[in-house]
Amino acid sequence: MRLDDFLARELAARREAGLYRRRQVLESPAGATVTVAGRRLRNFSGNDYLGLAGHPEVRAAFARAAERWGAGSGAAHLVTGHQRPHHALEEALADFTGRPRALLFSTGYMANLGVVSALLGRGDTVFEDRLNHASLIDAGILSRARLRRYAHAEPTDLDSRLAGEGHGAKLVVTDGVFSMDGDVAPLSELASACARHAAWLMVDDAHGFGVLGPGGGGSLAAAGLGMDEVPILVGTLGKAFGTFGAFVAGSEDLIEMLIQAARSYVYTTALPAAVAEATRASLALARREEWRREKLAALVARFRAGAAELGLPLMASQTPIQPLVLGEAGRAMEVSAHLRDAGFLVSAIRPPTVPRGTARLRITFSAAHEEADVDALLAALEETGAAA
Ligand SMILES: Cc1ncc(COP(=O)(O)O)c(C=O)c1O
Structure with missing residues (x-):
């Protein structure tokens, strides 16, 4: 098989399965809010848990x-x-x-x-x-x-x-x-x-x-x-x-x-x-700076309490990684796109990174977030029907 044919076939298969991966170009430093394509988004996808990347x-x-x-x-x-x-x-x-x-x-x-x-x-x-x-x-x-x-x-x-x-x-x-x-x-x-x-x-x-x-x-x-x-x-x-x-x-x-x-x-x-x-x-x-861990834990607790009230399918995690499992890859992509329209950056994680049928939003928190960010995210999740 020619290399071009092989590549076209493999990429098409990934597109059809809803597993095609794309990068986005950030126009700002890592942080609680980032700029993508000229839009400010509240970022719930990073691993800068203590908010130190830009300190x-x-x-x-x-x-x-x-x-x-x-x-x-x-x-x-x-x-x-x-x-x-x-x-x-x-x-x-x-x-x-x-x-x-x-x-x-x-x-x-x-x-x-x-x-x-x-x-x-x-x-x-x-x-x-x-x-x-x-x-x-x-x-x-x-x-x-x-x-x-x-x-x-x-x-x-x-x-x-x-x-x-x-x-x-x-x-x-x-x-x-x-x-x-x-x-x-x-x-x-x-x-x-x-x-x-x-x-x-x-x-x-x-x-x-x-x-x-x-x-x-x-x-x-x-x-x-x-x-x-x-x-x-x-x-x-x-x-x-x-x-x-x-x-x-x-x-x-x-x-x-x-x-x-x-x-x-x-x-x-x-x-x-x-x-x-x-x-x-x-x-x-x-x-x-112990306050960073304390603030982070309080934000996570606030999110979990709010998400439970909304009936969101939370996992057992008590850490700043709070996944919302949605099932099929297409569904996770859809909810992630809705959230983006509403001003939130929350990445969808799909197979093979996670097992088939467990595509999810990987929501992460940082000490750089504020309570208002958490509340806004919960409201947006409710609107996008993530619990449905
Ligand atoms: C558990 C775990 N180990 C290792 C790595 C890789 O670390 P690095 O990004 O420094 O290569 C990651 C994520 O990136 C991870 O989540």
């Missing part, structure tokens, strides 16, 4: 560091790209997570690929929650280990699968907060299952850091778990911390092993030093 101190740190260090790092970490700001951020992240070391990666996707494929190979087994983020699933596939998927947030299912695998290393991998459902993994129970079967536990807390637990320490801090239970902890910097990048936190030897063997760490350019400096500033704000 003056974070922007100033970024600008100062760009002046001092330039726009790019110039090389991979193991060549000449590892600069003082990267190192200082790693130390700050180690301190934040209460672990001996942290290692900076350029993205969360790359951190996940790097960790799993550095630790596992043929003959090993990786166990993944069915609703894990795509980067974790891809990491499992890339590692060449056997991939076993257990029922979502079901430690008993995990336990029996662990019991059924005899040889090789066993790694259990889970989102801390599930990115499309907003629920928190049953970490203590997963850790107990791992302990029973000598498996290693890895948590990707992309959506928990900054948001959950005292000081924004994440879902492990909220559950009172440490390095003994969860030796491998991944976090991202592009969500609550408002910048870009990711990290892995763990023991001295874990980090040294990743420096040797994580290919997505070794074979890529270090992120710009200015991003690291901006992140140090936002990390300090995230730790210090």
Whole structure:
């Protein structure tokens, strides 16, 4: 088949299934309101949970560091790209997570690929929650280990699968907060299952850091778990911390092993030093300003109370990710388009990002929102008939 024919066929199939994806061009910075095609929209689709992406101190740190260090790092970490700001951020992240070391990666996707494929190979087994983020699933596939998927947030299912695998290393991998459902993994129970079967536990807390637990320490801090239970902890910097990048936190030897063997760490350019400096500033704000978490929790509670009154089909999530499952992809697109007409940016999430028949609006909240934004969204949801 000619490439042109193949592409035309594949794209047409996606259009027909209502799964065609399009980007929109934003004409404003990330924030509680954004401009798209000249229109101001209230934004309920971002991951800037604490409202730090545009914070003056974070922007100033970024600008100062760009002046001092330039726009790019110039090389991979193991060549000449590892600069003082990267190192200082790693130390700050180690301190934040209460672990001996942290290692900076350029993205969360790359951190996940790097960790799993550095630790596992043929003959090993990786166990993944069915609703894990795509980067974790891809990491499992890339590692060449056997991939076993257990029922979502079901430690008993995990336990029996662990019991059924005899040889090789066993790694259990889970989102801390599930990115499309907003629920928190049953970490203590997963850790107990791992302990029973000598498996290693890895948590990707992309959506928990900054948001959950005292000081924004994440879902492990909220559950009172440490390095003994969860030796491998991944976090991202592009969500609550408002910048870009990711990290892995763990023991001295874990980090040294990743420096040797994580290919997505070794074979890529270090992120710009200015991003690291901006992140140090936002990390300090995230730790210090408890009011951001309190405000966020109050906004989420207000939304849930209002949505329950309207009879909207809420999920069990208590986090800033509040999905409204609508079923078919076309329906989710329709409601999202109505909301846009009413002045709200709320993305529809469709398969394969979520299972078939569970297309949804992924509504997210930020400390940058106000109560009036939540009330306006509820009124718009009522008008668009999202409950029907
Ligand atoms: C759970 C989870 N892990 C990893 C990532 C990837 O992080 P990054 O955007 O830094 O690549 C995301 C989302 O982007 C995520 O939701």
